[in-house]
Amino acid sequence: MKTRLLYLMLLVCSISFSQILPSGQYGKFEFTNGSLTNTALNGGPNLSGNTNPTIGPDRNGAANDALVGMSTLNGHTLGATNVNNMTLSFWIKSNSIATQQRILQIYGTAGAGFRFELDNSKLYLISKVGNSTYGVLADWNADETIALTNGQWHNIILRTTPVNYNTELELDVFVDGILQNNISGSADLNGTVINTFLHSAQMVLDPTGTYTGGIDDIYLYKSALSDTQITNLANYYPATNSLTKFYVNANATGSNDGSTWANAYTNLQSAVTNATDGDEIWVASGTYKPAVTNRSTSFDVVVPNLSIYGGFAGTETQLSQRVLGSNETILTGDLNGDDVFVDDHFVNSYTHSSKTDNSYSILNITSLGENLVLDGLTISNTHNHTSTRIGAIFKEKTISNLTVKDCTIKNNISKTGAAGILAEFELNNTSGTTGDLIIENSKFINNMSIFGAGMYVYLGDNTNVDVRVENSLFDNNIAGNFSGDGLSGRASWFISIGTNANMDLKLINNTYVNNLDNSTGSGININSRAVVAINKTAGTINAEVVNCIFWNNFYPGSTTSVKSITNTYNDAVQSLNVRNSIDPLNFNDASITSTTATNTADPLFASSTDFTLQSNSPAKDAGDNTYVTTTSDLLGGQRIFNSIVDMGAYEYGTTLSTNQFDSINNEIKLYPNPTTSVLNIKMNSNLKGATIYSVLGAKVLETKSNTINTSNLKTGLYLIIIEAENGSIATKRFIKQ
Template structure:
C-alpha cells in the first residue's frame, strides 16, 4: 500500500511539473553535481548523494561539514569535489562513501563559489584584508591566495560559476536585475564583462554546446538558456520548479536542486534537444606485443558508453580502415597485423543518446618488435657516408640521428664528447619520436649490445661549449663561475611531448648551466609533463648547475588521467654527482592532479650534490639528491628506492628552520594533494651535511616543510642519525654504524672487510631487472645482498659466465630465452635444476630441452649434472 501511494505521488509530481523529482527528504539543497551514478548536493552543512536514476527519499550522507553563511556551489574535477565551506574543502567521491573532506585553504575572508581551472583552484569571495572588496582569487597554499580580478558585484550574491575553456561565467543573483558575467582567465589582466543583464534572480549556471543554462530562483522558477554571447532570445526549458538553485547537466539530463517549501529536493528533466558533450579520447598510445599484435590504449572519457578503434595503412583515409566497435574498456588488441607494415590508428567515443565524438588525433607506428628495429650509429670520428647505417658510415652529429630515427628504433653512440651546438646555449638534443633507445659507451666496433664494456668508453653529452669549465664546490660561486655561466648550454636533453618512453643508457650528461631567466627550472634533462614513461640506466649525471629547481633530471608529470593508467620513472645503475641548485638538485619529480606514477631508483650513487641558498633573496628549500612530490588532487605516487648510496651531499638552505632540511625529500604539497607512499631498502646514507646546523649531520629523508607522505617505510639501511624524522612511518633492520667505505675521501665507496653493510640487505626488495651492482658485478653474492650500490667480493657478471665449471663443453642456448632453453653437452644428462637468483628451486628436469615460458622474467641459475656426477652451473636470462 505504501509503495502504491509513493508511485501515485511520484506520478502526480511528474505530470504537474514535467520533471521527475528523483530525491526528497532534504532541507535546502543548494549546489549540485553529477558524478557517475550519483547526484551530489549541499544543504549548507552536509554533502549528500542520491542515486541519479531512482525516485527515492533515501540518501547517503558523505560527511558533516561546518556550516557557512555562503558556500553555494559544488565543483567537480575528476572524482574530486570541491566545496566553499569555511575556506574550501575537497573530498574524493570515488568508490565507497567518502571520508571527511580535507581542507584546501584556510581563510578569514568569506568564500561563495569555487572552481578549478588549468590545474589550479580559484574562488570568488571577499578580499582577505578588506571584507567590503569583492575579488576572484587563486589558491596558492593552505593559508594563501593571490588576486586575479576585481568583481563588479558583491561576492555574497555570486551563487554559481561555469567554464568554457578559459572563459569563466558567473551569475549575480538579484531579484530583478540579475546578471551573467564573464572573465577571460587567460588574459594578462582578467576583467569582468557583462554577458546578459535584467535576469530575474539567476542562481545556478552550466555551460554546454555554446549555451548557458541557468536557473531562476523564484517561487515559480524555471530552467532557462541563452547563447554564450548573450545575444538572442532567452529560452525556457521544462515547467516551473519552486525556487531552483544549483544546476548540472549529464548528457541530455538536466539536474536541478530546489529549496521550494513543499516540493524541495532534486529534479531531473530530459531535454531531447540537448546534445551531450561527447569528446574524442586523448593520449592514445600503443604497445607492440609481438610481430602481429599491438595493444592500443587511451584515456577514458567522462560519460562514455563505449569506444570504436579504427586502423588503416599509414596515409589511407580513416573511412577505408578496419574498425573494432563497442569497446567498453580503455584498451583493445589489434591482431593479425603485418610485420613491418606502418599503420595509423584512430579512436572515437560513443556517448549517451546515440551521440558519437569525432575521431581522435591518430597515432602512427610500424609493426616491428624492438629487436627488429634498425640501429642508427653515431661516431664523431666516422669518415664514411655519414648516413648512420653502420659504424663506418655513422652520423657525426647526434642531433642528425635524433631527427632521422624512427619510432621504436635504437641509437648507438661511440665514445667521445657530443654537443648540441658549437655556441648556441639554447640548443638541446631533442627527443622527437616515441620508444627510442639511446645507448652510449661503445668503442665503435661492437656488433651487439653485450659487446659494450661500460666504464671504458665514455660517451659524453656536454654543455661545456668552450671546453673551459673549472667547477668549484660552492653553489653561489659555481653559479657565478665565469668559466661556465656565460657559455654553457642551458639544457642538454629535451624530451618533447612526442618523445614517449625514452631509454637513456650508458651516457654521461654533464655541464648544463641554467641561468636563462629568474623562473626557468631544470638543468641537464627536461621532460614534457605529458610524457608517461622515462628510463635511465647506466648513466652519469654530473656537474650541472641551475638557478632554481633541479640541475640534473627534471621529471614533472601532469597527465590528467582519472582512469588511472600509471606512469613510470625508472633509474637503474646511475650516478648523480656534483649537481647544484636551490632544491631537488639531482632529481626533481612531481605528480599533478589525476596523475599516477611509479618511481623506482635502484643501484644508484648520489655523491656531492648541493642544495643551497643562491643569495639572501633567492633562498633554497633543500633535497640535494632528490625531491619526489605529490602536488595535485587524486595524484598517486609509489616510490621504491633500493640499494642506493647517498654520500657527501650538502644542504645549505635557510628557507626553513635549521634542521628541517633533508638529503632526500618525499612529500605532499598539501594534505589533500593525492597520496604518496614510499619504501627505502638496502641503502646507505653517510657523510651528508647540513651546513645550517651546528652538528652538520643532516636528516637523510624527510618531507621538508610540506605535508607528510602517507607512508614511508625503511628497511635494512644505514644512516648515522638512525633515520629520525616525522615523515618515517616504519623502520626495520636499520643501522647507524660506519659502513666502512674503502676510501670515501677519493670517492671509492666500495666496502671494506667487516662493513656492517655486507650480507645485511633484503633480497626480496630487489627488482627482478637488477642482476648487477654499479660495477657490473653479480648483485647478490654469498647468498645475501649487501647494502648500497656495490657488492663486496663479487665478480663481473656476464650472460655466458660459469660458476664452478668442471666441464667446459656445457652450454645453454638461446640466452636470453623466451620459451625454451636447450642444453648442449657431450655426455648424457642426469638432471638439471633451475634456481631463482634468490636461491629458490623453480624446476627440475632430465630433458635437455627445458620449457621456460612459465618462468617470470629475470635471471636464473641452472645446475647441470651429467651421468658421471660432473656438475656445471650456468646463468640464463628469461625475457
C-alpha cells in the same frame, strides 16, 4: 540487422592507399624472418607453438617475412578481463581449398569468441557472445561468397562494437578494405548485457592444423577502429628496409649517414632528428655538444620509444659487447671546454666565469618523446642561470615514461632547482596506465642547485606515477643558497602538489654520501634539511626506502650529521617506510612511518672516494632481497652475491659480470608480475629455455615454454634466467603471490 550501405560508401570514397598504421596495437605480428614476437609496445604475449614455421615472401616480395607453411600457433592471450570492442586485421594467401579450413580463432570463457574459416567459394565467420550471470548465449554465424583462394594476398578485418546499451554486438567484416554485407551482422542478447565475448581469450592460428594457406601481418586492437583507421589498416604495409639503428661517432670520416660505424653521424642531433618510432641510437665514446655557441640549444627528442645507448668503442655489433666505464660517451654543455668547478661551493661554481658559455640543458624530451631510454651516457656541465626551472635532462610534463640506466649525471648547476633531472608529471591518467620513471645503476655527482640538485620529481593534478631509483650513487650534490632561497633536498626531492595525484616511490640499494646542504630558505633549518626530501601539499605518496646507505652528508660548520630524509617544510606523506638501511641518526624524523632493520654503524667504505664495501662492512649481506629488481650492481657485478644482497649500490665480493645479459635484458618482459598461476615471457628472440631459482639460489623449475605454470611455487621472490636460441642470456625477477 541494419544496413551497412553507408559504411560501404564511406570506405569506397575514402580509400587513398595510406600507409599509416593505427597506433595502440595489443598484438602486432609481422613475422619478419619468421619471428613470432609481438612487437606491439606494451602489448600482450608472443605466439608460441611451432617455433620454426615455414616462411616465405610476403605480399610485397620481401623474402622470409610471411608464414607460408602453417601449423598451430597459440600463446597470445588477451588477459583476464572481457573485451567487446575489438579490431583484428590479418592477411591470407591460399590456393584451392575444396573443404572448409579454419584459419584463425579467438575464444575464451564459455566458448564465446569467434573464428574465420575458408573454402574455394566462401569466407565464414562463426561467433558467440554471452552473459555469464544469467548463462545466456547468442550467435552470429554467416558467410560471404567471395573468391579468396586464388593464390593472391587478401586482407581480412573484423571490427566488433557493442550497441543498444551493450546488449548487441555488431560484427563488421572487411575484405581488402571493402565492407562485406552478408557476413557482417550482430549477435543480440535481446536486452541482456553482454559481459562475455573475448574474456580470458587466446588467439590461435591454424587451430585444427588443417589450414594449407599462408598468413601475415596480424594486428589486434582492444578497441573498435574508425572507418578511416580501417582503411588505413587495410592499405598499410610495413617498411622492409627501414633503418632501426643509427650510429654516432664524433671521429667518423665516412658518409655521415648513420648507417654503420664507418659512416656514423658525427653529430648526435642528426641521429635524433632522423630516428623514428622505436629506433636505437648507438653513440661511440667521445664528447658531444648540443651547439657551438647557442646556450639555449639542446638535443631535442621528438619521436617516441627511442633508445639512446652510449659507451661504445665504435666497433661493436651487439649491445652486450659494450664495456661500460671504458668508453665514456659525454654529452656536455661546456661549449668552450674550459669549465672550472668548485666542488664544495654552489655560489662560487655558479658565478665562475668559465660557466658563461654553458648550455642550459642537454636533453629536452618534448611532448613527442614518450618512453625514452637513456643508457650508458655521461650528461654534464649545464649551467642554467635563467628564471625557468630546467634540468640537464628535462622532461615535458605530459611525458609518462622515462628510463635512465647506467648514466652519470654530474657537474650541472641550476639557479632555479633540479640541476640533474627535472621530471614533472601532469598526465591526467587517474583511470589510465600509470606513468613510470626508472633510474637504475646511475651516478649523480657534483650537481648544484637551490633544491633537488640531483633530481626533482613532482606530480600535478590527476596524475599517477611509479618512481623507482635503484643501484645509484648520489655523491657531493649541493643544495645551496642564492639570495637566501635554498630549500634543501640536495640529492633528490619527490613531491606531490596535485589533487588526485598518486606516487608509488621506491628507493632501493642507493648510496648517498658527501652531499652538502647550506640552504637557509623559508622553513629550512637543521631539523628540516634533507639529503632526500619526500613531501606533499596535496595528493598521495607511498614511499619505501630499502637497502640504502646514507653517510657523511653534512651542513657546513656542523659537527654532527644532518637528517637523511625529511618532509622539509611541507606535509608528511601518507606512508614512508625504511628497511635495512644505514643512517647515522637512524632515520629519526617524524615524517618516517616505520623503520625495520636499520642501524647507525659506519658502512666501512673502501676509501673516502671509493664507496664499495670492505669485507667487514655491516652493510654486507644485510639487505632485503625481496625489493631487488636488477641483476647487476653499480659496477656491473652480480647484484645478489652470497645469498643476501648488500646495502648500498655496490655488492661486496661479486665476480660475475652481467654485461652478457644486456643484449636481451631490455627486450624481455615478464607478465603478469606479480603472478599467481601463470608467468609469460615476451621476447624478440626465440626462447631456448628458462630456469627459475629462489633468492637463495635453489633451482625450482626448468622450462622451454614462453608460458610457465607457477601455481605450485611458494609465495615469494624468484629469479629467472632466460636463454635465447642465439645464445644471449638474461636474468629477471618476479614475485609469486
